[in-house]
Amino acid sequence: MISVNVFSEEKAWSKKLKNKDIFFKKICKAFPKKYKFLNKKVTFTVLLSNNKNIKKLNKVFRKKNKSTDILSFPLDEKIKISKNTYLGDIIISYNYLDKPRSQNLKLFKEKVIKIFIHGFLHLLGFNHIKKNDYSKMLRVENLLFKSVKSKIN
Numbered sequence: 001m002i003s004v005n006v007f008s009e010e011k012a013w014s015k016k017l018k019n020k021d022i023f024f025k026k027i028c029k030a031f032p033k034k035y036k037f038l039n040k041k042v043t044f045t046v047l048l049s050n051n052k053n054i055k056k057l058n059k060v061f062r063k064k065n066k067s068t069d070i071l072s073f074p075l076d077e078k079i080k081i082s083k084n085t086y087l088g089d090i091i092i093s094y095n096y097l098d099k100p101r102s103q104n105l106k107l108f109k110e111k112v113i114k115i116f117i118h119g120f121l122h123l124l125g126f127n128h129i130k131k132n133d134y135s136k137m138l139r140v141e142n143l144l145f146k147s148v149k150s151k152i153n
Helices: 020-029 051-062 105-123 131-152
Strands: 002-008 041-049 070-074 084-093
Touching: 002 020, 020 105, 020 131, 041 105, 051 070, 051 084, 070 105, 084 105, 105 131
Parallel strands: 002 041, 041 084
Antiparallel strands: 070 084
C-alpha cells in the first residue's frame, strides 16, 4: 500500500487543489496493481513548491541554475521494495504547471497527475538518460496515466 505525505510551501496550490492529500492519494489508488505494492508499506513525500524554491534545489543538488517542473530524490539508487520502504521525495513547481494561466482546472489536474507519475517512476529507479531507458519510462508513464485518468475523470 502506498502512503504519500503531501506538504505545500506555495499558497497558489490551494487555489487549484482544495484537498491536496486526497488528490494524490486518489492518484496512487488508481495505479495498476503492480504499482500499488499490496501487502507492503511504501511511503514517499511530495512537496508542492514554486519556481523560486525548486530553482534553489536544482542548483544545489543537480548543479543546474534554473527552475524545472519536478525534482525527484530517490532515497536509494537501487530500489528494493520490502515490507516497509521509504522511496524518497518529489518536489513539483506550481508555476510550471499553471501555464497557460487560462487553462481550465481539468487540464491543470491532468498535468499534475502526469508529472507526479513521472516523479514517482524516478523514485522507483526509472530514468531517461539513455534512449532505451526513456522509451521504457515513457511506456510505463503512459500506462499509469491511462489507468489513473480512467478512474479519476
